[in-house]
Amino acid sequence: MSGLPFRFFTVHVLRTARVGAGFVRVTFGGAELHGFVSGGRDQRFKLFLPHPGQDLPVMPDPSDPDWFTAWRALDPAVRGIMRTYTVRELRKAGQRSAELDVDFALHGDTVPASGWAQAARPGDRLVILGAVEEDNGGVDFRPPPGTDSVLITADATALPAVAGILAWLPADLPAKVWIEIPHADDRRELPSRADTVVTWLIGDGATPVLEAVRAAELPGSTPYAWIGGESAVVKALRRHLVSERGIDRRAITFTGYWKRGSSEDDLIAEVTD
Structure with a gap:
């Protein structure tokens, strides 16, 4: 996916915290995360969860520009479970350290992302597809000139x-x-x-x-x-x-x-x- 405004990142859980009655905030880290970029506002990204028993979600070749078709071709019972989430906060320190906060709305254990977030522990791994350029198509909040x-x-x-x-x-x-x-x-x-x-x-x-x-x-x-x-x-x-x-x-x-x-x-x- 070289040259595209987004790419895959493998990340792991650093910590979790309950945020109100209906949310869990999961903070991710990882050596690759420093390359992830947020345009702020409603910046969205794709998150891929592993199935029970998997250490890491099964994913298509990360260099494939037609990753979505390749992902769709994988067995749904095996391939990474794809969900769309919003960047709550992205923090970077120096050239190698980064942390990403994601707030998961809780809908019960039977909903994959909700159940995963409630059970998440430090070290758990997953994959995200995120931007590598600040001005990217994952930001929708764009007031036109003259907005008052x-x-x-x-x-x-x-x-x-x-x-x-x-x-x-x-x-x-x-x-x-x-x-x-x-x-x-x-x-x-x-x-x-x-x-x-x-x-x-x-x-x-x-x-x-x-x-x-x-x-x-x-x-x-x-x-x-x-x-x-x-x-x-x-x-x-x-x-x-x-x-x-x-x-x-x-x-x-x-x-x-x-x-x-x-x-x-x-x-x-x-x-x-």
């Missing part, structure tokens, strides 16, 4: 991305944020230089966040909206902002982090079959 305010909605799965976005925003930019979480204990400090108003909604469905945004007075005349969470909720919010608020659809970034009733494996199959 920001609107953000998210559920718990998108909370790490929201934290990265707010930390990146410039000083004094007005930002209204709605975050729906299942547990009040998942509220956390979200430092930002921007002029942020964060509303936490305790629930698990479309109604709270839709009603909150519909009732809100939005700042600025040229807003940029970022919407992340369950696919149907994301689409409903986008329709509201475009059809009822008159926001330019080109000034809205929307990402379905998950789809009710479907796993990420199901969504991959929908796209590729």
Whole structure:
């Protein structure tokens, strides 16, 4: 994969910590990790988990530029379990040391990534596919020139991305944020230089966040909206902002982090079959 803006990295667990009622933060390290680069904001990457009994996920040739086709050709019962995650924080020291924090939303032991994170111990290994250039396609939060305010909605799965976005925003930019979480204990400090108003909604469905945004007075005349969470909720919010608020659809970034009733494996199959 030489010359491409991303590559595979083998990493291992350094430590874990519970972050609120519904998250585990896993900190990764490894000699290769220093080459990993984050563009900040909602920087995403692919994470490959081993199956039970495997020390390391089974992966295609890392030099293959068509890695996805090669990965798909492997036996699903053996190949690395692929999931998409957000960089919570990347820290580098000197020329060889790096640490990567990833927040895993917990959905029970039967969900592969959630179960893996809850059982993770120092030394456990996995593989990530990440950027090697700061300006890369894994960053979606890109306000157009002239943006004078920001609107953000998210559920718990998108909370790490929201934290990265707010930390990146410039000083004094007005930002209204709605975050729906299942547990009040998942509220956390979200430092930002921007002029942020964060509303936490305790629930698990479309109604709270839709009603909150519909009732809100939005700042600025040229807003940029970022919407992340369950696919149907994301689409409903986008329709509201475009059809009822008159926001330019080109000034809205929307990402379905998950789809009710479907796993990420199901969504991959929908796209590729």
